[in-house]
Amino acid sequence: MRVAITLEQCWHRVPGGTATAALGCVEALGRLQEPPEMVGISAWHRNLPEEPFEPGIEVAGLRLPRVGLYWSWHEMRRPSVERVAGPVSAIHATGMAVPPRSAPLAVTVNDLAFLRHPDHFTPRGLRFFARSLELTRNDADIVVCPSQHTADDCLRVGIDADRVRLVPYWSDDRLVLPDEADEVRQRFGLADQFVLWVGTAEPRKNLAGLLEAWQLLGRKGQQLVLVGPDGWKSNLGGALAPSDQSIRLLWFVAEADKRALMQAAAAVCYPSLTEGFGLPVLEAMVQGTPVVTSVAGATAEVAGSTGVLVDPTNPQEIADALTGLLNAPDDAARLGKQGRERALAEFTWQRTAEGLMEIYRELAGL
Template identity: 50%
Template sequence: MRVALTLEQCWHRVPGGSATSILRLAEALVARDDVEVVGVAARHGEPPAPSFVPPVPVAHLPLPRLALYEAWHALRRPRVEAATGPVDLVHATAVAVPGSRAPLVVTVHDLAFRAEPGHATRHGLRFFRRGTELTRRHARLVLVPSEASARECEEAGIGRDRLRVVPWGVTPQVVTEAQRSDVRARHRLERPYVLFVGTVEPRKNLPRVVEAVAALDRPDVELVLVGAEGWNEDLGALLARLPGRVRALGFLPPDDLAPLYEEAAAVAYPSLREGFGLPVLEAMAQGAPVVTSAGTATEEVAGDAAVLVEPTSVDAIAAGLEGLLADPAAAASLGRRARDRAAGFTWARTAEQTVAAYREALT
């Protein structure tokens, strides 16, 4: 079958975990011999950042992104086929839902905007609501990365009979001692550190992470932040709460992340709401001890191989971190369990379940 895969997220200012998941899925689909994938995106004058270059040919429609998204959602045009030629199926990999004559499969990563509308801009809310409504009307199947996202979709009126849970995968990296030393030296990481990886935006819960680290009686431990500045958070004000003990590294390429995970005394990811929580799985795959949220999608990912805490409680986050920092042997044991659990999440499995959904949508 020939499938058109929307890849516009690769050009977003903050690609995030959704773009990473789409690229890894595309790579896994390319490795198969039962599906041909062509990407589709808006008009761009430049390629995406090197870390987000798609592994498949990309057909570009004539409109720039904002105009394309508006046209898709208001007019259902231009159709995907205007750029790709005939396709058997269109897979909208996010909530920008394209027009097409072919059957439609949509990936919904999460519907966080419904629970926390204040975390999105006015334009973002309108866009998300329209995309969700188009998904409800037109998608033959809706793929979600977790049961948490499946429940959100049901609450939004998408029947369970059209939902398929397709978890994301991870590719563990082999990290050498030289790479660990290089990353520490380049980023001047001389002390034990708690690592946070994620876009700086409200649902990632970074203010409570900062407060939790500040509450620890461990002046030798610093907080290392990795991720692009997003929206509705004042990063400067957050950093001021932890003077001399926080280092913001900004967005880093994937090759830097694996050694950072492995060198971390703990990884903190107590997000308020996630569709999946890819940094949790990436950290686990490198054997890092993780503190993450109970009662969210990240608990589905972590199972019993992470410290689960109430994400709205600074005391709970601090206690989770302190337990790992105070007992390195227990932290190492947790990291080994995490690595073992992460081994069950592969992109090949994600691709297998995705292709099964394609076939089902075409019957």
Template identity: 40%
Template sequence: MTLEVTLTAEQCWQPVPGGSGTYVVELARGLADVQGVRATALVAAHRGRDAHDGRVAAPVRRAPLPRRLLYPAWNHLRLPRAEWVVRGSDVVHATTWAVPPTARPLVVTVHDLAFLRSPEHFTTHGNAFFIRALDRVRREADLIVVPSQATADDCLAAGLPRDRVRVVPHGVRILPATSDEVAAFRRQHDLRRDYVMWCGTVEPRKNLPVLLEAYAHAAARGLDADLVLVGPRGWGDATTGLGAGEGTAPGVRYLGRLDDVDLHRAYAGARAFCFPSLWEGFGMPVLEAMAHGVPVVTSRGTSMEEIAAGAALLADPHDPEELAEQLLAACGDAHDDLASTALSRSGQFTWSAAAEATAAVYREAAGG
């Protein structure tokens, strides 16, 4: 018997799909290879044929409302039900906080609880949406999927029932880069020295000011490498002076947003990767760097430590001196051993394994 699963996929049609969009795309691709499970993507109404353009590896069904009306209708009117749009659903999986009403078993993925940790980072409207969604998940979800134990702990602290939370780590998929491609990338951006890489959206929780201070300490102690920052400008004090190709201090380069090909060439060319974020639901950049065999320095006591599991150097993200010490080690004597252990550890995270584990959650929800 085939289990029919409705998978919300509207995130893939957002202007910036982000990590949640990647999750939906990769999960749908993985589920296509899981025997006994058939996924159908549920999205909002879109004009023309754009809801069938191959963004997800699943048949697509469109709700009768556009996103700006669909989400409020789901939250306030409790209409339309997911199974009215996708006939024959056995399980409904809300892959983000946009949770459709349903009489079928409901699985919800909670990527993080950022809005509870730092409500000032979100609009009043956004916080209201997330809080209402959290309340619905607490009351309605049969099972809750989280990407890390750190996020599971946050969920328990927020009152979600322990017996309904299931940890399913994400997988990782990289674009391999040849030495010639890396050399071309370095020439394009005039990267003449070794470099330590960071990537992400520039915002306070990413902790860039401490990274810049740590880099200055390490450079003063003999680190012969640039610091290369990659990612879109977000908000906060750390964005000051960051223009594409412009450094905030000697040796610091800000490349801005890169496309996927150049992003992975940047990873592949890095001497080390430093990601001292204060918290993450999962921390995909750490895993991507490790999958390229790049030594990683990241934050102690976070989901990134959980992911690295001994394959990265850890530091207190509030302590620039300790970060500097670990940067020197990652670029120096510890480099080769770290590169090897990082590559080995990253191999344990695949999207096929994530899809199989998620399918097991579907079966559990349906059986319950």
């Protein structure tokens, strides 16, 4: 079985969670005893994307730049992926750029945040996502969702339930050693005890609410550490007072450093307004670090009873949750241990890979 998998998001200025998730799916499939033959599909590029977003499979580039390719796919419904990939049994669009259905088509819908919070997106982004949703509803044989939250949103916008499949993501289960985590903490010059946020700075991540919660805490000798690239409709660097040493902005860090920081953190706080999955929550759980996250949306699904769930629109509630973890290290350690156990039991590469293989077999009529 040969499957074409879109991976253009790996070349985006901010690849973000959709690229990480897509590459995780490719890696999971590659671990199977009998993996499918996979070919990545992208626009035309002279170079591979930077680490950690370099695909681990062959990538065939269509001879159009990204903007032209996305427009042509969405408005002209060409070119087909087979033009560069050759014959395929199935196509898997792992993001919201939907190629023409020249073979049985699966589309991953990570989230429908643009419908819940349209003010968080640019007019161009809203048009793109609206067209993507229209094509998914009309052309996709199967719609893949990483969470029940996203699946429910798909049903609400008219996608038939018999086309929706739930395939959660996974995260590498390697536990960073304490000495390695402490070395990274010291290298970045961080306090012994810190709260970590990881993600792309954009409105739905609710960094304003997190920053307000941190100010309410008024902690001395502890830090809030922010890791990740600047996204859109964000002025994260300008929003921080240079004199406030209790907040550290590290921007983008290497993948290994990110995992070490998660292991070193007293807690990871991820109070997004909405998420389709929330990989940072799962990554923190793998490291045995307690998580504060939103009671609404997919992150609550991921954390389950092992997370401290809060109303993301209530900074005082976020502050109180963090206070509870920082003041009760034994309780925090218990939640962290339970979180790791849940991550290793529920969010495995096998579950992701087998779920996708079942979809590909269905598309191919096998």
